Amino acid sequence: MPEQRVVSPEFMFGEAPREEQFITGSEAVREAIKRANVDMAISYPITPQSESMHLVGDIFAEGYVKEYYRGENEFAVMSSVAGAAMGGVRVFTATGGPGTMRALEMFPTWVGARLPIVCAFFTRGINSPLTIQPDTIEMAHLLDTGMIMLHAEDAQDLYDMILKAFIIAEQTEVHIPVGVFADGFFVTHTRDKVRVAPVDIKLPPYLPYSAPVPVMDMENVPFRQMRDPFVMKSNYVSYAAHASWQQEVLAAAERARPFIHKYLGGLIEVENPDADILLVAGGTAVCQSREAMAAAREEGIEVGLIKVKSVRPFPGDEIRALTAKAKAVIVPEFNRVGWLSREIRNVVQNPDRIVAGPRVFGGMTMPPDLILAEIRRYARE
Amino acid sequence: MSKRMLKMTTAFADVMPAEYVELVESGPFGKGYGVADLGSFKELIEEHPLCAGCGLALAVRLIIASLPTPEDTVVVGSTGCSSLAFPQIALQNIHSLFGNQNAVASGLKRALKLRFPDKHKDVLVVAGDGATADIGLDMVMHSWFRGEKLATIMLDNEAYANTGGQESGMSPEGCVLNMAPTGKKFKKIALPEIARESGCAYVASVTPVQPRKLEKAVRRAILVAREVGPTYVQVFVPCPTNYKFKPQETLSRAKQKEKDLTYPLREFITPEAQAYLTAVEGGGKRD
Amino acid sequence: MTKYRVLAGPEGYLPPAAACVGITLPEVGGALIEGRHVPEQEALSAIVDKLLSAKRPFFFPGPNLLWEWKEGVAEKAAALRKLADTAGARVIPMPDYRPKYPMINPAIEINPNHPNLTIWHNKIDVCVFAGVHCHYANVALKIIRGGTDCYTIAICGEAGHEDANITLRNAGIPQIEALTAMVAERRRLS
Numbered sequence: 001m002p003e004q005r006v007v008s009p010e011f012m013f014g015e016a017p018r019e020e021q022f023i024t025g026s027e028a029v030r031e032a033i034k035r036a037n038v039d040m041a042i043s044y045p046i047t048p049q050s051e052s053m054h055l056v057g058d059i060f061a062e063g064y065v066k067e068y069y070r071g072e073n074e075f076a077v078m079s080s081v082a083g084a085a086m087g088g089v090r091v092f093t094a095t096g097g098p099g100t101m102r103a104l105e106m107f108p109t110w111v112g113a114r115l116p117i118v119c120a121f122f123t124r125g126i127n128s129p130l131t132i133q134p135d136t137i138e139m140a141h142l143l144d145t146g147m148i149m150l151h152a153e154d155a156q157d158l159y160d161m162i163l164k165a166f167i168i169a170e171q172t173e174v175h176i177p178v179g180v181f182a183d184g185f186f187v188t189h190t191r192d193k194v195r196v197a198p199v200d201i202k203l204p205p206y207l208p209y210s211a212p213v214p215v216m217d218m219e220n221v222p223f224r225q226m227r228d229p230f231v232m233k234s235n236y237v238s239y240a241a242h243a244s245w246q247q248e249v250l251a252a253a254e255r256a257r258p259f260i261h262k263y264l265g266g267l268i269e270v271e272n273p274d275a276d277i278l279l280v281a282g283g284t285a286v287c288q289s290r291e292a293m294a295a296a297r298e299e300g301i302e303v304g305l306i307k308v309k310s311v312r313p314f315p316g317d318e319i320r321a322l323t324a325k326a327k328a329v330i331v332p333e334f335n336r337v338g339w340l341s342r343e344i345r346n347v348v349q350n351p352d353r354i355v356a357g358p359r360v361f362g363g364m365t366m367p368p369d370l371i372l373a374e375i376r377r378y379a380r381e
Numbered sequence: 382m383s384k385r386m387l388k389m390t391t392a393f394a395d396v397m398p399a400e401y402v403e404l405v406e407s408g409p410f411g412k413g414y415g416v417a418d419l420g421s422f423k424e425l426i427e428e429h430p431l432c433a434g435c436g437l438a439l440a441v442r443l444i445i446a447s448l449p450t451p452e453d454t455v456v457v458g459s460t461g462c463s464s465l466a467f468p469q470i471a472l473q474n475i476h477s478l479f480g481n482q483n484a485v486a487s488g489l490k491r492a493l494k495l496r497f498p499d500k501h502k503d504v505l506v507v508a509g510d511g512a513t514a515d516i517g518l519d520m521v522m523h524s525w526f527r528g529e530k531l532a533t534i535m536l537d538n539e540a541y542a543n544t545g546g547q548e549s550g551m552s553p554e555g556c557v558l559n560m561a562p563t564g565k566k567f568k569k570i571a572l573p574e575i576a577r578e579s580g581c582a583y584v585a586s587v588t589p590v591q592p593r594k595l596e597k598a599v600r601r602a603i604l605v606a607r608e609v610g611p612t613y614v615q616v617f618v619p620c621p622t623n624y625k626f627k628p629q630e631t632l633s634r635a636k637q638k639e640k641d642l643t644y645p646l647r648e649f650i651t652p653e654a655q656a657y658l659t660a661v662e663g664g665g666k667r668d
Numbered sequence: 669m670t671k672y673r674v675l676a677g678p679e680g681y682l683p684p685a686a687a688c689v690g691i692t693l694p695e696v697g698g699a700l701i702e703g704r705h706v707p708e709q710e711a712l713s714a715i716v717d718k719l720l721s722a723k724r725p726f727f728f729p730g731p732n733l734l735w736e737w738k739e740g741v742a743e744k745a746a747a748l749r750k751l752a753d754t755a756g757a758r759v760i761p762m763p764d765y766r767p768k769y770p771m772i773n774p775a776i777e778i779n780p781n782h783p784n785l786t787i788w789h790n791k792i793d794v795c796v797f798a799g800v801h802c803h804y805a806n807v808a809l810k811i812i813r814g815g816t817d818c819y820t821i822a823i824c825g826e827a828g829h830e831d832a833n834i835t836l837r838n839a840g841i842p843q844i845e846a847l848t849a850m851v852a853e854r855r856r857l858s
Contacts, residue, residue, distance in 0.1 A: 039495055042488065067491050071484065072523040079481035079520070080488030083457065086475055087492030109478060114803055172802060173693060173827040208496075209738075212802035212826070214731075216455050216473045217493060217502065218382045220738075222731035222764040224427075226458075227475050229468035229767050231781060237767045238782040240682045244810040248803060251687035251830070258692070388736045392749035393729050396759050398777055430769050468766040 001063040004202040006037070009167045012203060013160070013263060018195035025187035028155040028194050029094070029120060030055035032162035033065065037202040039089035040067040044077045046099040047132040048184035049122040053094050065092075074099040078106035078119075085115040086227055088208030088215040090166060093117070096184055097124035100138045110177045111146035111249050113228055114213050116169035116206075117177040118162060123283075123334075124184040125362055133363020134183040136283060139311065140339035142179065146249050148256050149311040150264070151282040152182040155192040157309075164263040166203060172210050173255045181311075183334060186284040186365070253313050260310050267315035268306050268322075275304035276327040277378050280319065280344055282308040285332045285366060292371035301379045308340065316347040323348045328355055328378035332371050336361040382410060382452035400427055404471060410452040416596040419446055425471040431462060434628020436618030436635065437509075437536045439589045441466050444507065444534060444616075447596035449603055454503040455493070457486040459512035462543045463536055467507075480517030482508045483524035486531050494530075503603050506533040510551035511541045514570045518550075525579040525611045532602040532612045535572065538620035546623030553643070558623070573615055573647060582610035582654040586647050588617040588635040598648070604661055605654045612654075617644045674703040676820075676833055677813040685810065686830035693828050693837065700828060700835045711834055712843065715796075715821050716850045718834070720858075722794035722819075725757035728778050730800030732825075734761055747844040748798050748823070755851045757796070760786060765804045780808040784815040792816075797832070798823040798839075806831055 007016065012035065023031070029052040033041065041060065043053035060068035071077035074095050084091045095103060100121055110117055123138050125131035142149065150165060152158040158180065165178035182188065208215045214225045231242045260267050272293075279289040286307045293303045306322055308315065323329050323344075331341040331354060341356035348354065355378070358370040387405055389397055403423040404410075414422055425445050431438040441463060448454050456474035458467050459482040467474050477485040486506045493502040513521055513535040524531055540558055541547040548561035550570040557564050576584045583605040585598035595616065602612035619635055621628045638644035650658070672689040687693075691703040699711030706714075719725050733745040752759050760778050767781045774789035780800075787795070795818055797805050805822060809831035812818050822829040823844065828837035836843055 040488070040492060066495050069491075069527070071487075072519060075481060076484040076520045076523065079477065079484035083475065083477075083485035083488030083490075084492040085488075086485075087455075087489045087496065089492040089495055091488075091492075105478060106481075171827070175803075210826075212806075213804070214473065214801060216475055216489060217496065218453055218455060218473050219386070219497075221386060221735045223382070223386065223473055224469070224471040224764045224766060225473050226464075226468040226470075226766065227473075229476060230465065231767060238784060238811055238815075240811045240814055241767075241781040241807065243682050244807045244814075247682070247685040247688065247810060248806045251685035251806070254685075254687040255693060255827075383737070386735055386737045390734055390736055390742050390745035392742070392745035393734050393759065393761060396761050396776070397734065398761070398763055398773070401763055428769050469769060 002200045004200055006204050007201045009203060009263065012197055012201060013164065016197040016201060018197060020193050020195050022191050023155065023194050024189055024191050025155040025158050025182055026051035026055055026189070028159040029162065030059055031194070031196045032159045033092055034059050034199060035197055035202050036092070036163055036166055037090065037205050038065050038092045039206070040084045041065050041092045042068070042077045042080050043070050043093065044074050044095070044099065046074070046096060048124055048188045049094045049096045049099070049120070052120065052122065052188065056092065074103040075106060078103040081117055082106060082110055082113065082115055085117050086113070086216045088217055090206035091117055094120040094122065096122035097126055097138060101126060101141070104141065107142060107145040107147055107177070112245065114175045114211065114249070114252070115177055116175050118165040118169055119177060119179050120162060121179050121181045122184040122188050123181055131363050134185050135335055135361050135363060136183065136333065137335040137337060137361065139181055140335065140337050143312065143339065146253060147176060147312065148178040148253055150178060150180050150309060151311055152180060152187060153283060153286045153307065155187055155194045158182045158187060159194050159196060161264070163203065167263060168256055168259045170206055170210070171259055172212050174252050174259065175212050176249060176252045181283065183284045257313055264309055267310035267313065268308055268318050270304070270306055270322060272302060272304035273322050275302040277301070277330065277375055278304045278306060278323060278326045278328070279330050279332065279371065280306040280308060280340070281332050282311060282340060283334065285334055288366045288368050289332060289371060291368035292375060295368060295372050296375045301375060303375055314343055319344060320347045320349065326353060327381070329353050330355040330371065330374050330378070332357065332366060333359050334361060334366065335359065414446065416443055416446050416592045425451060426466065427469040429466040429469045431466055432622045432628070434621040434631045435462070436589060436620060436631045437462050437538055438466060440536055440595070440616045440618045441507070443589055443592050443595050444599050445470060447599040448503070449600055450501065450503060453501060454505055455489065457482050457489060457504060457506050459508035459517065460543070461509035461512055463507055463509060480512055481520055482506050482512060482517060483531065483533060484520045487524050487527070487529045490529060490531055501607050503607065504531055505603060506531055508535060509542070510535055510537045510539060511549045514550045514572050522575070522579050525576060525581055528580055528610050530606050530611065532606040532614070534599065534602070535615045536618050537615055538618050538623070540620060540623050542620045542623050573613065573649070576613035577649045580611060581613045582651045583612040584649040586615045586645065588639055588644065588646070590632055590636045590639060601658060605657060609654045609657050672703060674830065674833055676817050678815055678817060679813055682814040683810055691830040693830060694835070696838055699837065700830065702833055703830065708836060711836055712846055712850065714834055715847060716854060718794050718819055718821060719755040719757065719851060720854055724790065724792050725755060725794040726790060726792045727752040727757050727759045727796045727798070728762050728800070729759065729798055730762045731764060732801065733799030734763060744841055744844070747841045747848070751844050751848045751851065754848050760790070762800055780804040783808040783812050787812060787816045787818045792818050794819045794821065796821045796823060802826055802829070805829055
């Protein structure tokens, strides 16, 4: 393992020279964690995330991560990660699909406990029936946990978002978990060109006493401190104490917005926004949308694209403004419930313009022709 | 705990509440006090809402007084009656969810080892019988299998007390409790024996009837967990509220069950743990 | 631009979190007055106005300034105490964040689970938070705005508090000493 020097996040994400590697999404996770100055990673097997955490284990053996072990189930792993974060170290873990569901109680717990954990989610279908194939339905179950949710389109996004997630999560006024989501197999198991920073640099370490809550190490005050006690209307505890706490964690996600702008360049990316027909998508649905856009252009139809990078906090104002004049807002998704189109419906004027689909779920890839068919339908009108 | 942490700032020392002034002047941090010193020092625990006659509350008080180095001890608890006492205790402690206390403690212990490699930071798990033997059993046992350097203490009131007295795996067979209207149909879980077989280097089963004996078990568990391996102490803490007896009968009930062996006291020590204890306890030193 | 103003309460059952209705934290070198972005100097002046016109001003130092747990704390605590004394404000500590049982003694302490008890008991009209962990300060500030008409000021060493009526950010000894000097000067002139 080379000697690594600490650099500022701005240098790592900006001026640092980049080298192109032809790697899988799982390998992109490895490359991000190598440079992320992570103290501890805890793993548990589930397809399609296992390979990512195998590789994190390998780089632990090389010295890039200080502590690593395999836990006994996802709920246990997410609990151990919480304990470690409360002890003041930077932690990373990953899961997906049924693993996410198994650990579900821990996610709002992490948020309420103000833990700046970064967790990668490699989305796959949820039982019953079982499928290991890609599906983003688990994101619907996490929308109201309070965690920040970033959606990677490809391995490059995955590499960048994991590194940036630590910096966003650890801001004192934010200090809640960040989930970095990528579609299983489509991203994790395919090779793509990923531009990575040199391996001899790493992010600054986590500073435990920059947390907005005490650290559980008996080296900071107050020492009469439980994280977190029953807070409810009883024994002269204010009826508002629990409510105020819940509002505060929602506020913490809002406070992430300027950092998402600073480090990710915005909660969305936009192409051709003045087109009459707009595609709004996240994850690999963006790739398929790009294909459909190119095909539509060849038929003389101009289509715009809004790529949603941050699902929580949601870019409501941006999407509302950008869709104001569109004739049709098409939302292709890799899940059956259409959680993204529901989010968009909540923020746009005249939501009848939303085309909630096409949707593909259970693991099929999305043929761009399905999207193109919707584009043609609305171009004709 | 650095000594600085116990020094009030001169600027605000005059407005600090009495409980903190007393902790600084006569608290146990850095003093090596034990159960024999109770009554002569400012204890870490303040007023809490547990019931009159609560065996668990007495045990918690004794456990806290038994800690070898309270100034460097972090407790991981679980939901249950004990989590209503721990916010009032002058130790940093984590209220895990329910059942995942040993998983949380595993992460915490390893994190503290990374951050303070040259210091003993004792991580102690304190949880009830429901949390330890039912909902948390797999995570408790896996922390033992992995050899996590944790001392696990079960406060065994033989029921889910905080939720109104439901049957737990540690309730005696035949006992009529909520959710067991015709009596519990299976035996009390023999968790000390399971602990012994699962990799624990020191296991003990005690009651608060003999405070010095409880103290010895707690201290041994914490010391052995520092260097040798995981440890487990099970404390019988009768619950007057849910077992419906008078608060003043708590200790006599525990004493009776000790005597008639319905709550048998036992201690298992591996040779490695014994060698370590012999070295640290020394000949003739205080227990 | 948002129309919400972070005014003294009482407001509703509990006011919304200011960050969720469009109020953003100040940039370094800036501050907030009732949700409006202002230069730090303007906020310092406004704080002095509030302290000097208050009938019963109180300072609430939190754990980070009550114990000498790291370098620099003793000096910052001394500077804050001097400010309080110069302004004629009393001091009630927030020694911890626990849901105290059976209840806090509102005459001598404040607690984020029920800060309004202390505000009501002592009839506090202006208060200053300092040295409190940001999460617990934010929990307390909304409850105060919900149930009392107390005006809240946050001398924050981190990013600031949108839920306070006036907040500084990255405030340290220089800002505290500047406030003390301004208070002393105004008193001298009056």
